[in-house]
Amino acid sequence: MTERIFISPGKYVQGRDVTDKAGEYVKGISDGKALVIADDIVWDIAGNRVLESLDKAGVQYTKAVFNGEASTNEINRLAGLGKEGQATIVVGVGGGKTLDTAKAVSDQLGGYSVIIPTTASTDAPTSALSVIYSDEGVFESYKFYNKNPDLILVDTKTIAGAPPRFLSSGIADALATWVEARAVIEARATTMAGGLTTIAAEAIARKCEEVLFDYGVLAYESVKRKVVTPALESVVEANTLLSGLGFESGGLAAAHAIHNGFTVLDGEIHHMTHGEKVAFGTLSQLALEKRSIEEIERYIAFYISLELPVTLEDLHLQDASDEDLYRVAEAATKADETAHNLPFPVTADDVKDAIIAADQYSKAFKAKLKK
Numbered sequence: 001m002t003e004r005i006f007i008s009p010g011k012y013v014q015g016r017d018v019t020d021k022a023g024e025y026v027k028g029i030s031d032g033k034a035l036v037i038a039d040d041i042v043w044d045i046a047g048n049r050v051l052e053s054l055d056k057a058g059v060q061y062t063k064a065v066f067n068g069e070a071s072t073n074e075i076n077r078l079a080g081l082g083k084e085g086q087a088t089i090v091v092g093v094g095g096g097k098t099l100d101t102a103k104a105v106s107d108q109l110g111g112y113s114v115i116i117p118t119t120a121s122t123d124a125p126t127s128a129l130s131v132i133y134s135d136e137g138v139f140e141s142y143k144f145y146n147k148n149p150d151l152i153l154v155d156t157k158t159i160a161g162a163p164p165r166f167l168s169s170g171i172a173d174a175l176a177t178w179v180e181a182r183a184v185i186e187a188r189a190t191t192m193a194g195g196l197t198t199i200a201a202e203a204i205a206r207k208c209e210e211v212l213f214d215y216g217v218l219a220y221e222s223v224k225r226k227v228v229t230p231a232l233e234s235v236v237e238a239n240t241l242l243s244g245l246g247f248e249s250g251g252l253a254a255a256h257a258i259h260n261g262f263t264v265l266d267g268e269i270h271h272m273t274h275g276e277k278v279a280f281g282t283l284s285q286l287a288l289e290k291r292s293i294e295e296i297e298r299y300i301a302f303y304i305s306l307e308l309p310v311t312l313e314d315l316h317l318q319d320a321s322d323e324d325l326y327r328v329a330e331a332a333t334k335a336d337e338t339a340h341n342l343p344f345p346v347t348a349d350d351v352k353d354a355i356i357a358a359d360q361y362s363k364a365f366k367a368k369l370k371k
């Protein structure tokens with residue numbers, strides 16, 4: 001691949017209480033009928049407010065309850081509901097899995113997609129791809145679309161009201177963006193957008209990291225008190241827009257491949273969020289890249305200040321055997337995995353050892369803190 005490619009959503013709107021303007025903004029892109037998807041929890045938090053706003057704007061809709069997994073079966077079921085309701089606009093309201101499902105359904109219906117994240121837990125809202133899992137939650141594949149969402153509405157008041165763990169998870173997901181894009185740029189590898197990294201994506205990915213180190217902790221503390229602060233507004237934009245544009249057109253490398261590898265394990269790790277697994281994947285990538293102790297400890301300290309996992313024990317993997325970690329590493333280095341976007345060859349043995357090294361580096365750092 002020799003072309004530079006940059007892709008992005010049609011419109012991004014962020015602010016306090018924008019949920020109540022959903023009807024206005026949806027009407028601005030199409031007069032069609034909508035399929036609105038949210039899970040049981042999110043209907044009460046934001047979904048019903050979206051419907052009220054659609055009612056006011058005169059947008060007709062079908063309401064659909066998401067069952068919790070971004071799987072092929074669930075996507076096909078919801079696409080069936082959309083066809084019955086003659087929907088040409090799919091509105092996804094909720095966390096990353098709901099949004100990924102909404103994008104897949106919209107692609108099947110061939111219409112518009114509107115994304116309303118209710119947490120800043122991932123950079124799923126902006127991308128033209130979904131992460132597809134089995135019905136049991138094991139990573140299966142990335143599904144790519146020919147366009148990004150048409151409209152993204154981010155209500156910072158809703159996000160400030162969500163559990164702080166969602167925000168810290170989104171910060172961890174976003175902090176991987178520059179680490180991975182930097183490797184992809186060096187390797188001249190192909191990004192998720194299907195080309196070389198542009199200067200625009202590089203600048204966005206760098207800025208994403210800068211905003212997180214400057215304001216991440218302040219934003220996390222803001223959410224503990226459920227308040228919308230300028231620090232929170234900046235971090236929500238970094239987690240959602242900067243990270244989304246930065247990872248998609250900047251490229252993924254080992255951090256996300258290792259995250260995907262962790263999904264093959266059973267047990268408590270399944271209750272860790274996407275971002276929490278990505279945090280550990282990022283530390284493992286930094287170990288593989290032979291980054292300096294100063295650089296690695298800067299990340300470990302930052303994750304600790306956000307109460308993110310930095311050791312295998314923190315991920316509930318203290319009892320994982322060598323064979324378990326090898327299975328993770330094998331999945332992370334499958335032929336089509338983004339770990340091969342690193343500027344040097346990596347094997348499953350390299351990744352398994354980097355995982356153990358990341359665990360040890362964090363343990364040693366924690367021990368130093370106690371002294």
Ligand SMILES: NC(=O)c1ccc[n+]([C@@H]2O[C@H](COP(=O)([O-])OP(=O)(O)OC[C@H]3O[C@@H](n4cnc5c(N)ncnc54)[C@H](O)[C@@H]3O)[C@@H](O)[C@H]2O)c1
Binds near residue numbers: 094096
């Ligand atoms: N497509 C992409 O580009 C991309 C990027 C990053 C991550 N992802 C995917 O995103 C998924 C992870 O998303 P996630 O971490 O948001 O988790 P999730 O979607 O699995 O779960 C979110 C949970 O939070 C609840 N919730 C949502 N809003 C809430 C609120 N305001 N208050 C309280 N609870 C709320 C939901 O009911 C749900 O139970 C993974 O499948 C990951 O692979 C996709």
Ligand SMILES: [Zn+2]
Binds near residue numbers: 122173278
């Ligand atoms: Zn991610």
